[in-house]
Amino acid sequence: MRVLLTRVSRFSRKLQSSCCVYTSPYRFDMAKPEEKPNKFQLKTPKGTRDYGPEQTAVRNDVLNRITKVFKRHGAVNIDTPIFELKDVLTGKYGEDSKLIYDLADQGGESLSLRYDLTVPFARYLAMNKITNIKRYQIAKVYRRDNPAMTRGRYREFYQCDYDIAGQYDEMIPEAECVFVATEILSSLDAGKFIVKVNHRLLLDGLFEACGVPIDKFRAMCSAVDKLDKMSWAEVKKEMVEEKGLAEDIADRIGVYVRMNGSSELVEALFKDDLLTTSKMATQGLESLRLFFQYIKNFGIEDLVSFDLSLARGLDYYTGIIYEVSLLEKGESIGSVAGGGRYDNLVGMFHPKNKTIPCVGISIGVERLFTVLEAKFAKEKLKVRTTEVQVYVAAAQKNLVEHRMTICRDLWNAGIEAEHSYKKNPKLLAQLQHCEENEIPWAIVIGDSEIEKGIVKIRNVATRQEEEIKKEQLVEEMFKKLSIKI
Amino acid sequence: MRVLLTRVSRFSRKLQSSCCVYTSPYRFDMAKPEEKPNKFQLKTPKGTRDYGPEQTAVRNDVLNRITKVFKRHGAVNIDTPIFELKDVLTGKYGEDSKLIYDLADQGGESLSLRYDLTVPFARYLAMNKITNIKRYQIAKVYRRDNPAMTRGRYREFYQCDYDIAGQYDEMIPEAECVFVATEILSSLDAGKFIVKVNHRLLLDGLFEACGVPIDKFRAMCSAVDKLDKMSWAEVKKEMVEEKGLAEDIADRIGVYVRMNGSSELVEALFKDDLLTTSKMATQGLESLRLFFQYIKNFGIEDLVSFDLSLARGLDYYTGIIYEVSLLEKGESIGSVAGGGRYDNLVGMFHPKNKTIPCVGISIGVERLFTVLEAKFAKEKLKVRTTEVQVYVAAAQKNLVEHRMTICRDLWNAGIEAEHSYKKNPKLLAQLQHCEENEIPWAIVIGDSEIEKGIVKIRNVATRQEEEIKKEQLVEEMFKKLSIKI
Numbered sequence: 001m002r003v004l005l006t007r008v009s010r011f012s013r014k015l016q017s018s019c020c021v022y023t024s025p026y027r028f029d030m031a032k033p034e035e036k037p038n039k040f041q042l043k044t045p046k047g048t049r050d051y052g053p054e055q056t057a058v059r060n061d062v063l064n065r066i067t068k069v070f071k072r073h074g075a076v077n078i079d080t081p082i083f084e085l086k087d088v089l090t091g092k093y094g095e096d097s098k099l100i101y102d103l104a105d106q107g108g109e110s111l112s113l114r115y116d117l118t119v120p121f122a123r124y125l126a127m128n129k130i131t132n133i134k135r136y137q138i139a140k141v142y143r144r145d146n147p148a149m150t151r152g153r154y155r156e157f158y159q160c161d162y163d164i165a166g167q168y169d170e171m172i173p174e175a176e177c178v179f180v181a182t183e184i185l186s187s188l189d190a191g192k193f194i195v196k197v198n199h200r201l202l203l204d205g206l207f208e209a210c211g212v213p214i215d216k217f218r219a220m221c222s223a224v225d226k227l228d229k230m231s232w233a234e235v236k237k238e239m240v241e242e243k244g245l246a247e248d249i250a251d252r253i254g255v256y257v258r259m260n261g262s263s264e265l266v267e268a269l270f271k272d273d274l275l276t277t278s279k280m281a282t283q284g285l286e287s288l289r290l291f292f293q294y295i296k297n298f299g300i301e302d303l304v305s306f307d308l309s310l311a312r313g314l315d316y317y318t319g320i321i322y323e324v325s326l327l328e329k330g331e332s333i334g335s336v337a338g339g340g341r342y343d344n345l346v347g348m349f350h351p352k353n354k355t356i357p358c359v360g361i362s363i364g365v366e367r368l369f370t371v372l373e374a375k376f377a378k379e380k381l382k383v384r385t386t387e388v389q390v391y392v393a394a395a396q397k398n399l400v401e402h403r404m405t406i407c408r409d410l411w412n413a414g415i416e417a418e419h420s421y422k423k424n425p426k427l428l429a430q431l432q433h434c435e436e437n438e439i440p441w442a443i444v445i446g447d448s449e450i451e452k453g454i455v456k457i458r459n460v461a462t463r464q465e466e467e468i469k470k471e472q473l474v475e476e477m478f479k480k481l482s483i484k485i
Numbered sequence: 486m487r488v489l490l491t492r493v494s495r496f497s498r499k500l501q502s503s504c505c506v507y508t509s510p511y512r513f514d515m516a517k518p519e520e521k522p523n524k525f526q527l528k529t530p531k532g533t534r535d536y537g538p539e540q541t542a543v544r545n546d547v548l549n550r551i552t553k554v555f556k557r558h559g560a561v562n563i564d565t566p567i568f569e570l571k572d573v574l575t576g577k578y579g580e581d582s583k584l585i586y587d588l589a590d591q592g593g594e595s596l597s598l599r600y601d602l603t604v605p606f607a608r609y610l611a612m613n614k615i616t617n618i619k620r621y622q623i624a625k626v627y628r629r630d631n632p633a634m635t636r637g638r639y640r641e642f643y644q645c646d647y648d649i650a651g652q653y654d655e656m657i658p659e660a661e662c663v664f665v666a667t668e669i670l671s672s673l674d675a676g677k678f679i680v681k682v683n684h685r686l687l688l689d690g691l692f693e694a695c696g697v698p699i700d701k702f703r704a705m706c707s708a709v710d711k712l713d714k715m716s717w718a719e720v721k722k723e724m725v726e727e728k729g730l731a732e733d734i735a736d737r738i739g740v741y742v743r744m745n746g747s748s749e750l751v752e753a754l755f756k757d758d759l760l761t762t763s764k765m766a767t768q769g770l771e772s773l774r775l776f777f778q779y780i781k782n783f784g785i786e787d788l789v790s791f792d793l794s795l796a797r798g799l800d801y802y803t804g805i806i807y808e809v810s811l812l813e814k815g816e817s818i819g820s821v822a823g824g825g826r827y828d829n830l831v832g833m834f835h836p837k838n839k840t841i842p843c844v845g846i847s848i849g850v851e852r853l854f855t856v857l858e859a860k861f862a863k864e865k866l867k868v869r870t871t872e873v874q875v876y877v878a879a880a881q882k883n884l885v886e887h888r889m890t891i892c893r894d895l896w897n898a899g900i901e902a903e904h905s906y907k908k909n910p911k912l913l914a915q916l917q918h919c920e921e922n923e924i925p926w927a928i929v930i931g932d933s934e935i936e937k938g939i940v941k942i943r944n945v946a947t948r949q950e951e952e953i954k955k956e957q958l959v960e961e962m963f964k965k966l967s968i969k970i
């Protein structure tokens with residue numbers, strides 16, 4: 001946040017007074033009395049928000065940092081439409097399908113707004129017959145969820161996805177996805193975090209070993225998924241009372257899903273007599289053993305926790321799954337990223353059912369924005385919303401065209417500059433604008449400067465001024481700005 | 486396009502063979518026979534497209550250049566939701582309202598996808614009681630139009646908007662908006678272009694002077710707007726036969742709307758006896774005179790044409806209007822930007838009907854992408870889709886963990902690097918990957934290098950190799966990469 005932030009200063013941009021109003025028949029056409037403009041509530045749709053200049057500055061900085069990490073790993077960028085044919089999304093999200101936004105039937109195709117970036121990515125791969133790609137996509141997705149905006153949960157929100165598709169060797173792409181997540185969280189400076197990891201095969205094997213009938217695997221998975229919000233007693237109740245599982249089986253599951261640890265727990269479970277009766281469980285453990293081995297090479301084993309309660313809600317995962325949680329005093333305060341392996345999703349779209357194995361990570365940035373905004377507010381940091389380096393000011397009246405030509409020279413040289421849009425602004429108001437907006441340099445011209453062919457360069461912070469020939473201005477500013485950098 | 490483009494080279498990334506497939510009950514759950522995955526057509530919705538890696542690279546480069554110009558003029562960035570309450574959009578777009586996408590009624594608010602960025606911007610200003618701001622916004626908008634995708638017309642497309650809101654002096658912000666447009670077009674290197682300019686007051690004054698009844702002004706405006714696609718004879722027919730205008734009045738209009746020129750034409754029209762009977766016409770001409778005076782200070786008078794046939798379709802303009810057209814052999818091949826002054830739009834939302842004068846320019850980039858893509862194809866330029874600088878390769882088997890630790894060191898140092906996700910890839914395949922993807926440097930390790938604690942650095946283009954101590958690798962790569970830059 002180095003470039004953007006400076007200590008807070010008084011900010012009170014004054015409303016500049018009116019001077020010229022046009023008249024046109026359009027004016028009356030557009031606000032007829034019978035269609036009173038303000039009859040409706042002035043708001044954004046439920047669960048959405050505008051991003052003002054300061055929020056956008058923070059968000060752009062966060063997204064740039066994330067993009068930088070994705071690019072550092074050699075990912076290409078793709079983009080897909082904001083809506084898909086409704087059929088593309090059908091049957092991919094389990095219980096959550098009810099949260100999908102549909103478009104109205106206005107004649108033509110049935111469309112829905114995308115719910116995530118993963119399903120459109122899989123559709124893109126199948127449609128274009130792509131068999132291997134490492135791509136990132138940063139875009140908004142839509143869920144008709146109950147918004148909890150103070151905690152950063154919205155109906156319109158950004159996802160930043162990094163996925164590796166292709167027939168590769170086990171756990172090599174997986175380990176890199178988790179490494180990417182840790183790099184991003186570290187680069188954002190949003191506090192401590194932990195990556196929880198589990199494996200869908202281990203979960204299934206665990207259900208198998210505990211005696212869950214195969215047709216209840218999915219339901220149990222979705223019950224276990226609630227352990228981050230509910231107690232074990234409540235989850236057990238759901239398993240037994242709502243989903244009809246025998247109580248002794250639930251108790252056996254309960255022993256395992258409350259375990260978490262590191263690679264030692266993987267090794268310990270290899271010696272668990274019940275669990276190892278399931279071949280799926282053993283296969284899952286072997287994958288996790290290899291995963292932890294690779295993670296050590298990346299030097300992030302301390303940031304990764306093996307957590308048997310992690311299940312992930314979505315239907316499409318088939319292998320490793322992971323979730324990144326922010327920590328406060330050692331406790332999780334919410335998930336900011338998640339992902340895993342989904343080997344069969346592309347096949348669902350593929351004309352010949354061809355399987356394209358995929359693994360990915362999705363960063364949910366809204367909660368990160370909320371955390372960072374709160375942090376800045378607490379530390380009284382002010383975000384600079386423009387990059388203006390030079391303000392062109394006039395000390396006398398009727399110099400607007402002179403200001404324009406100086407701005408033109410600066411702009412043509414690539415220097416960020418602005419001037420007042422008033423014909424005869426007061427000098428004090430112009431200099432105040434520089435101070436309030438932390439513009440480092442002001443060029444001041446007056447009649448005598450124009451006569452002598454010079455301009456004054458003013459250092460806004462120190463208020464020191466120096467005179468220079470007008471034709472040397474651009475060169476001098478280059479010098480000043482590169483010294484600053 | 487300097488950084489991204491290199492001469493085309495043979496590109497044939499091979500499909501890497503399969504090696505490991507997971508099994509899981511999810512596989513069968515997700516592709517049940519009764520819900521055959523491929524029963525629907527595999528496509529994006531009508532009028533939309535995916536952007537693949539090369540298209541995205543071109544697009545990101547274009548959007549970055551545009552952003553740079555907006556920032557150079559000191560604009561802040563804002564963002565608004567992709568949908569608005571339906572009422573916000575109602576009554577703002579005239580005949581084009583039928584092109585608005587509505588969301589389905591799923592309980593809750595009536596929503597529509599945004600049609601442009603201007604109306605949401607006006608809603609944002611009124612809602613937040615902002616009286617002056619200079620902002621840019623780059624985002625997608627949605628129109629249920631008949632797509633003409635080969636000519637770059639889509640139902641989902643980007644707009645890049647720059648607007649100045651506030652009570653300022655006449656034509657100072659207007660001239661800057663047009664300057665911004667010319668800077669952008671020049672920076673994109675998309676060929677020759679012209680900015681057509683007109684004024685809504687002049688148009689209304691012209692109608693008034695010619696004897697058009699005031700209730701037909703809007704209809705005439707929308708007829709004149711078709712002159713870029715239809716002949717005067719056809720437009721006249723619409724005026725007389727469809728819209729019931731007297732033929733002699735239409736003929737009088739016809740004399741004017743076929744005129745175009747420069748500031749001399751403005752001066753000539755001041756001497757026109759008929760036109761100057763209208764006070765509105767005179768006021769419009771005075772504004773244009775001032776506009777051309779300011780334009781000269783920016784040095785872009787040769788890029789601007791005063792064109793009385795320019796009317797712009799949208800309802801909300803109240804002052805100057807302009808449109809940027811690409812030229813081929815002196816003829817317009819389509820508009821890529823447009824805008825103007827809209828002083829009454831914010832007032833339509835404002836609780837107290839407060840007027841906030843606004844002027845802006847909107848760049849429509851899809852046609853620019855199409856033009857640039859065609860240009861690259863013609864010049865056989867290949868777009869690099871990643872920024873990978875270093876590829877870590879192994880000369881022998883079982884070195885995947887060594888590759889990982891080297892990648893980790895490079896990533897932690899901020900260097901773009903990748904390696905194969907296969908456990909034991911062939912050396913030739915790895916080096917081929919570097920050549921095909923134009924990765925400048927390869928690090929090659931084998932058992933003997935590991936034993937000696939060294940790595941080989943290979944210049945991919947020259948195939949020259951040198952040996953270096955492993956712990957000096959990052960430092961050496963910094964040197965090599967900065968030499969390259």
